[in-house]
Amino acid sequence: MQLNRLATPLVLLVVAGLVIGLPAERSRDFDGTINFLAIFATTVAIYAIFTLALNVQWGYTGVFNFGVAAFFLVGAYTAAIFVKPPADPESSVRYIGGFGEALSPPFLGGDQWVPFLVAIFAAAIASGILAVLLAVPTLRLREDYLAITTIGVAELLRRIVIQEDGLVNGSRSLIGIPKPFSGYFDADTNRFVYLGIAIVVLAIVFLLVERAIRSPWGRVLRALKEDETATAASGKNVYAFKMQGFVLGAMLMGVGGAVFAFSRGSIGPTTFDHFFATFLIWAMLMVGGSGNNWGAISGAFVVWGLWTITLQLNGYDLPNVMQNRIFFIRDFLVGALIVTVLLLRPRGLIPEERRVSLWLDRRMRRSARGDPVAGNTP
């Protein structure tokens, strides 16, 4: 019992120690380590946006999205074409949009932030539209149909990106995506500025999700996840609430995609691989604990921590057999990790708070549910 309560801080501490310790020990270079940590923290912040978004869908609404990559992709590409200058017709680089200059007002250093803000909103809206399109045929059906459909759409979108060459430069990737405020600083400083921006966006997303979840709307969502029938019986439109939860999550994923695109500077169809852009995020949420926003964030930290540490290990004297396969071994470990978590600690590092409000209890008592025995099959 005691050990169980200590497990979570222990895991967080060990991962933090390794993430800071390993590169420091290997490079023995303060600046290098700090730079590494800045990049690490930026990535964790971006992934945390995704885990929070997925938490809205799965942890709070109970909607099953196996195609995070699809919303990731749509968000990232949308943001990219909003901040990039128009494609040069002379070059072989071809893409639509390129609103960056058109959206830059000539005052207040507008080109350094306005297009980016617009791009984030556009990314959210584009992802949201995709979510509506997917939800209409599937949300009322078995819950795993949405999972299959979202896997499918992620694959379809990747195909479209590759096949429709003029859309977003096909498989040659879209490069040179600018960063906000990058005109004011040198490359090194920029790294930290962008870390700050990512953290600010994460904080806004976190507060937004917390607010939404604790509002009456959020309480209905959670009640719905616990007992759909009872919630429907109390007069709530289950389909509409599920739809709203799914779309909100998808929009936040769009935001995550945008922040990711600015951070990387280049994106291509392989960036949105199922493993990297869907499964890793699920692993983070499951490890952290779905249904809890702090769990979602710590999951992003722990899994991304382990993910980067595994590569650090390669600097040490690993046997050749392992060294050459470190990427595949890492993939295996993440797959095995999620199965292990499901089997041994299904509620994650920071479990869901149970019945934060008494709302559901009251509802349940009020709504006559008939004979609780006769209808139930074991």
Added chain:
Amino acid sequence: MTLALEATDVVAGYGEAEILHGVSIAVEEGEMVAIIGPNGAGKSTLLKTIFGLIPTRAGSVRLGTNDITSDRPDSIVKAGMSYVPQVENVFPSLSINENLEMGAYVRQDGLRERLEVVYDMFPDLTSRRGDGAGKLSGGQRQMLALARALMLDPQVLLLDEPSAGLSPKMVDSIFSKIVDINLAGTAVLLIEQNAREALSFSHRAYVLVTGENRMEGDAKTMIDNEEVGRLYLGE
């Protein structure tokens, strides 16, 4: 007379909720016994517990001379007891014949002969052997469910509201079929919402309230009992 089925002080429930707080019932060989009681009394839970679908937390269940407490349903079927659930009690994508074969799954031999015996008892099904059970009407499904449960010629038959959702005419023919089955020697333990009617053709009855025995006795006297009449027969 010897007891065909005896449940003693059975405690059971789902998850944290305890539904049955020590229920005892007994069915003699060849007897027809009804369980009546309000919604939520634990009637279905009792049948499921007896049949090993819900773990027995305390108490015991005996079938004839065998202790079947916490046995798996397949060994209970083998021991000579069958159960017809209230809903979803046929396999819709299997043919009628296949449904009956599934009823005799634990049987090693004599399937063909037994099939004919059961078809003789349910002539309506005979002509439609190859039809999918999903195409049957509600009443026919109930007949098929009964027929499936009889494939092993059980000593005891558990029925969970066999008349639920049927038209009055169908209810009558199901009840008369149950009486026939009972007259042929199978002991029947049934739950019924149509309590008055169930009492009229049962030998004995138990009244269950909130997971406890409230009353038991001769079925015919129970119809005339004032309290039963007021509470459960809608008078």
Added chain:
Amino acid sequence: MSIVPAQFNDRLTSLGEQYRRFSETTATALLWVLISILFLWAAIFETDLFIAGMIVGSVLALGAIGLTLIYSILGFANFAHGDTMMLGAYVAFFLLTGIVVGEKPNIDLDVGWSLNRMPGATAELWDLSFGWGLLVAIALSMFVMAAFSIGLDRVVYRPLRRRGSGIVIFAMAALGVAFSIRAVMLIIWGPDPRRYVQGIHYANHYPFGVVLKTDQIFIFLVAMGLAAVMYFVLFHSKLGKAMRAMADNPDLALVSGINTDRIVMWTWAIGGGLMAIAGALLAIQALLRPILGFELILPLFAATILGGIGKPQGAFIGALVVGVSQESSIVFFSAGYKPAVAFVILVFILLLRPRGLFGTAS
């Protein structure tokens, strides 16, 4: 704080309801008509593509039959199905050639024992590209994968079942298993494509412009033969009937006295064996690539849902439809969109008739 106004929600809901009612009545007939048109058109005007599609479809069918049984009997979407198929293909590859990746990723290591070393194992049978060694390798791989699937059930799925986990937890676990299996294939055999037999084999010309390798005819005949065996098992054996019964209603199967644990074991054994042979047949025609497993998921699920979950005959027809549509899609779209065809079919069927061709109302 509602994000969308209530009126709009209600409108959306009632529209959806009307739509669904319409679909229940006319959808099945419409589907069958569409499928007939597709098959007739392809068979008459694009005979070559039609036959290629039937071959791919017949192999997919073996996977889809296993998937639909697991889906209904165990009640969850086995996202590891495609990757397990590939693993089966690689196990056959290993038994045949004895090759794994060595210490350096680009240098193969021969373990020193393989079927290919047996006398006459590589001698080509008839006009095929391979000898009896591959046939034995595939047969052995079936047993390996059957045992593997049962073992996986014991370690992963059975504990989840005992705990009464929801279908989503199962699907999640299956996805974890899928990625683990893919990683294992990459670790042992590397990311580069592999093939059972080296060398070039020419195709033969047949009437109506059909160009086929004898290997392809072999694949089709084996797949169809196995599908026939599965039909016999599922519709005429006691075990198969019990599997279909459990697919219909697991609770009632338990009540009928069916030993459901044993049926679950058989389901994995049969599903695993079918996965192995389907993967291997696919690899004879194409190449072995670890990534192929994940790409199979969509066609497999599209076939399963099109046929109706738990309906092996539906999965069979669904797989042929997916195969023929995929292959003949290149008449209209670039070949790069082939994998997307399954997705379009999937969404179409979910809109039109989510229960599938043979699905019964529950």
